[in-house]
Each structure stands twice: as structure tokens, then as C-alpha cells.
Amino acid sequence: MTASVFAAERLLFSPVASEADAVPVIFAFPNTYTVGITSLGYQIVWATLASRADLQVSRLFTDVQESLPSQPELLGFSFSWELDYGNIFTLLERLQIPLQATARTQQHPLVFRGGAVLTANPEPYADFFDVILLGDGEVLLSEFVTAYQGVRHSSRATQLSALAQVPGIYIPSLYNVAYASADGPISAITPLAATVPPQIAKQTYRGNRLSTSAVVTAQAAWENIFLVEVVRSCPEMCRFCLASYLTLPFRPASLEESLIPAIAQGLTVTNRLGLLGASITQHPEFENLLDYLNQPQFDAVRLSLASVRTNTVTPKLVQTLVEHGTHSITIAVESGSERLRQIINKNAPQ
Ligand code: SF4
Structure with missing residues (x-):
């Protein structure tokens, strides 16, 4: 796939020109363009970032990319399936960014991610992200970027401490997570400093407008x-x-x-x-x-x-x-047993 795929996109929003000192951002999807651009979540986050004049956003997929900044300050990932997880490491290595968040320095971008997989349970991924957004992007994204702008020129430690104050933002490096045993459940999550919130509230968007495509393209998996x-x-x-x-x-x-x-x-x-x-x-x-x-x-x-x-x-x-041209429909009865359906609360009247 070549970069010409970007020219073939029909956009349903208007990206704005970036200001001279806009924050350079890479927004990545750890799979091919065809898979990534089919994700409504990826489209929406990209459109939100690309609609801010204070950001200069470049997109990165495993097989194609826009022109990337040499010194990105933020690196965002979108992923919806755990099977794409391994490709995050591939892209981090390609960008020469340490895989472990604790190994990154002021020279490296803050690596962030939100979405359903991490909101459900961020811990399997916690070592590899500097910033995790818990909840709905409509609420979190602009709060995150605005908070970052306020500490953009501060030390990495100051940046992370400030971002930890934003409701819904989890900074894994600021917490100690203890497990009951090597393969057991979490026994305690303890902030490493008194200024770090002991609990993080998942953010919920309550508006009456939900997401719609920002991009239509023949290259999407659903053409x-x-x-x-x-x-x-x-x-x-x-x-x-x-x-x-x-x-x-x-x-x-x-x-x-x-x-x-x-x-x-x-x-x-x-x-x-x-x-x-x-x-x-x-x-x-x-x-x-x-x-x-x-x-x-x-x-x-x-x-x-x-x-x-x-x-x-x-x-x-x-x-x-x-x-309207559709000859199949997907229904999910989950089980042929009414007893099992009752146990799992699957209300599927016969
Ligand atoms: S709660 Fe049950 S009916 Fe609703 S989406 Fe999930 S599986 Fe389907």
C-alpha cells in the first residue's frame, strides 16, 4: 500500500491548519491501513486531533504512513482487538521508542491510549503506556490535550503528575500495583505520591450525538x-x-x-x-x-x-x-439451552 491512499479519502470533517508551534503528534493503528481506517474509533480520534490547530497530527499504520515528525511529543495508539497488541511493539521499535514506559526519557513522546480494551482492564498493558485514558473519548481527549499543553515545556515527571490530576487519566508509573500471587488477582493499587489520586473515575459522555464516520474510502475493509x-x-x-x-x-x-x-x-x-x-x-x-x-x-x-x-x-x-441489498442478519442466541441463557441473563424469548 502506498501513501496515495490518503489522497483517495473523502473526509466528512475539515482538518484545520496547524499553528506554527503546534504539538507534533503521531496517531497510530497497530494494523494495516485497511483495518485501521475501518475502525470508527480510530477515525473519530484522528478527526478530533486533526481539528485542533494546536496539534500537528500524522497517521501511522503498519503498512503505510503520513510524513512523520522527527521529534513527536505525543504518540497515540488506537486498537480494538488484543490480536493487534503485538504490533504496538513493532511500531514502537520502528520509531525507536523504548517499549517500557519507565525506560523513556524527555527525548521520547508520551505514549497514550484509550478505548474499550484498556478501559476494561488497563493492567496487562500498563508497563507500555505513559498515559491511559479511561472512558469515553468525547470527554477525555480534549481534556488530555489541554492539560498537556499546560505542561508541554515541563519535565516528563511534571507532565505525568499534572496529567494524573485530570479525571479519567491513569498514569501507570505513578501507582504500585500489588498482586495476591504471581498469577492471582490484584490485592492493592497504591499511589506513589500523596498528590496522585487514589482512584480514577472512568469518564462517561452523556451527549445526544454519537459517533459517525469521519472518512469514507474504497480502501476500508467495508468498502x-x-x-x-x-x-x-x-x-x-x-x-x-x-x-x-x-x-x-x-x-x-x-x-x-x-x-x-x-x-x-x-x-x-x-x-x-x-x-x-x-x-x-x-x-x-x-x-x-x-x-x-x-x-x-x-x-x-x-x-x-x-x-x-x-x-x-x-x-x-x-x-x-x-x-437495501442485505440478505443476511446476525443474531446471537449464545446457547441452545434456555437454562444456560437464564444463567447468563440472555433474554432471548422463543
Ligand atoms: S448485553 Fe446481551 S443483548 Fe446486549 S449487546 Fe451484549 S450480548 Fe447483546
Whole structure:
């Protein structure tokens, strides 16, 4: 893959020109461009960073990259799957940055990361990140960057201490994590200084606009798809489900203020639409959303859905999918045994 892939992108936001003394940032995805650019989370964080004049952001994937700064001050990672974890080390080595956070000095960028994997449990990754953002990026990203700007020219220790004061930011090097045994649970997490918060509150975004694609490209794994987050979290709370518990409370995007304007904008550059969310059919206005998509001007739109709960599949939903080019649907019953489903709280009426 060559850097020409960036020129082929159709952007749905306007990157701003960077100020003369903007902070040089590398924002990386530890997999190929095709995989990374398909991640709505990666797109949103990149668009947020690229919309700030006080940052100069360059993107890095395993197979292609934009022109990178020689002295980046911040290095962010986005990843959604543990299988990509190893590639983080590959990229750190390629950038000649020590793998262990404690081995980095003032000459090295602060390596940061947020997202679901680390919010669920940051400890397996804690040695390798200077800064971990716990919770929703809508709340955390701008707070993180603004706090960094305030200590940009300070020592690394001062930077980390200041960032630790920001709600939702975890600085692993400022805590001692003790385990009950070598392969046992955590027994205690202790701040190394009295000024470091003993507990960190995961941050929750409560706005009525959720995420939508910032980039549409033929190089995405789902070619030319425009993604719209319809809901966040899920009210069902099956016992095993991170998509529910990690992101509670269940939040629908506003149909009028978020979904319809976003879909109208996205469909100006593509005719492929993906509706995302842990349980999109439980959006309180899902029927109205289907009515909107069933208007004649959207006849050529190809519609894709995240998986849906069995008892929310309606004739109207199936008809809408068929008329928009989708001939399959994913449902997750989890078990053929009603007894097991009750144990795991999987409410799947027969
Ligand atoms: S219904 Fe699906 S998304 Fe909702 S909690 Fe259960 S497994 Fe998770």
C-alpha cells in the first residue's frame, strides 16, 4: 500500500491548519491501513486531533504512513482487538521508542491510549503506556490535550503528575500495583505520591450525538461504508457482555439532531450505510429511523447492520434490509439451552 491512499479519502470533517508551534503528534493503528481506517474509533480520534490547530497530527499504520515528525511529543495508539497488541511493539521499535514506559526519557513522546480494551482492564498493558485514558473519548481527549499543553515545556515527571490530576487519566508509573500471587488477582493499587489520586473515575459522555464516520474510502475493509453509531451500550446486560457493562448507561443518539443529519451528510459521498451499536434495534425511535431510510431517495443505499437481538427482528426490519441489498442478519442466541441463557441473563424469548 502506498501513501496515495490518503489522497483517495473523502473526509466528512475539515482538518484545520496547524499553528506554527503546534504539538507534533503521531496517531497510530497497530494494523494495516485497511483495518485501521475501518475502525470508527480510530477515525473519530484522528478527526478530533486533526481539528485542533494546536496539534500537528500524522497517521501511522503498519503498512503505510503520513510524513512523520522527527521529534513527536505525543504518540497515540488506537486498537480494538488484543490480536493487534503485538504490533504496538513493532511500531514502537520502528520509531525507536523504548517499549517500557519507565525506560523513556524527555527525548521520547508520551505514549497514550484509550478505548474499550484498556478501559476494561488497563493492567496487562500498563508497563507500555505513559498515559491511559479511561472512558469515553468525547470527554477525555480534549481534556488530555489541554492539560498537556499546560505542561508541554515541563519535565516528563511534571507532565505525568499534572496529567494524573485530570479525571479519567491513569498514569501507570505513578501507582504500585500489588498482586495476591504471581498469577492471582490484584490485592492493592497504591499511589506513589500523596498528590496522585487514589482512584480514577472512568469518564462517561452523556451527549445526544454519537459517533459517525469521519472518512469514507474504497480502501476500508467495508468498502466505501459510512458508519453511524445508533446507540451506545445495551440495556440487556447479559453477564458476559463488555459492550453492555463497560459503556453503561444505554444511550441512544438523537434521531433528529444526530442520526438524520449525519446520514444525510454521509450519503452525499457514498451509498453504503452501516448502523452500529450493541443493540441498535432498541433505539426508542428505531421504527422512525427505518421509515426515514425507506424514503425513495434512499432506494439505492446499501444498508448493513450490527447484530440484533432475536426478539427485535420485525418484518419491517427484514423488508428494509432486503430492499437495501442485505440478505443476511446476525443474531446471537449464545446457547441452545434456555437454562444456560437464564444463567447468563440472555433474554432471548422463543
Ligand atoms: S443483548 Fe447483546 S449487546 Fe446486549 S448485553 Fe446481551 S450480548 Fe451484549
